[in-house]
Amino acid sequence: MNALCSPNFMALLTSAIFLAIGFAIRLGDRSDLANLLWAAGTVPALLILIRSMRRGFSWGKLGINALALFSIVGALAARQFLIAIVMGIMLASARTLESYAQRRARKERSTILPCAPKFAYRIEQGQLVRISIHAIRPGDRLAVRSGEVIPVDGTIASATALLDASALTGEAALVERHAGDRILRGTINAGTPFEYLAGATSAESTYY
Numbered sequence: 001m002n003a004l005c006s007p008n009f010m011a012l013l014t015s016a017i018f019l020a021i022g023f024a025i026r027l028g029d030r031s032d033l034a035n036l037l038w039a040a041g042t043v044p045a046l047l048i049l050i051r052s053m054r055r056g057f058s059w060g061k062l063g064i065n066a067l068a069l070f071s072i073v074g075a076l077a078a079r080q081f082l083i084a085i086v087m088g089i090m091l092a093s094a095r096t097l098e099s100y101a102q103r104r105a106r107k108e109r110s111t112i113l114p115c116a117p118k119f120a121y122r123i124e125q126g127q128l129v130r131i132s133i134h135a136i137r138p139g140d141r142l143a144v145r146s147g148e149v150i151p152v153d154g155t156i157a158s159a160t161a162l163l164d165a166s167a168l169t170g171e172a173a174l175v176e177r178h179a180g181d182r183i184l185r186g187t188i189n190a191g192t193p194f195e196y197l198a199g200a201t202s203a204e205s206t207y208y
Helices: 007-027 031-041 043-059 063-077 081-115
Strands: 119-124 127-132 141-144 154-156 160-164 175-178 194-198
Touching (some): 007 031, 007 081, 031 081, 063 081, 160 194
Antiparallel strands (some): 119 127, 141 194, 154 194
């Protein structure tokens, strides 16, 4: 789905329009009408929350959705219409960015899949041995060279590692991890070569 046609973005756009029109009307000394528009502008955010809460019921979770819903409804009940629509816009903005990051991550995963590693380098008696990723077993000590994709989930054995996890998280920033930190399959080594301990087989690992 195009990001500009997503429900979250449409909710954000609708609420922002209602907010702007309400300000314009309020400048004309029609605060009653402005308040009505601001109250109406919270409806898209309320619909998003209600839909999320329905899913939460089926999963046995409500979490922050219930808190956000009660906050907006409480602001409306207190006749704090401007606060209510601003909270609605903040919610819709957060959901829009989250949806964008998820779509980007899915797109990058589909791009990197053809480049998924078929082999890995296991360290045996100080030597690098090229093996199929299907031969990796938990506890194997593996070496990852610069630019290579992590073949299975595991924990870092070297002091540090500079990683690009954008294909998994949608975040473009590089992250530094240290010995003992967990890393996931599909992450790219963006720094110097490092070693890590396999924590799962290929079939049990994240991503593919």
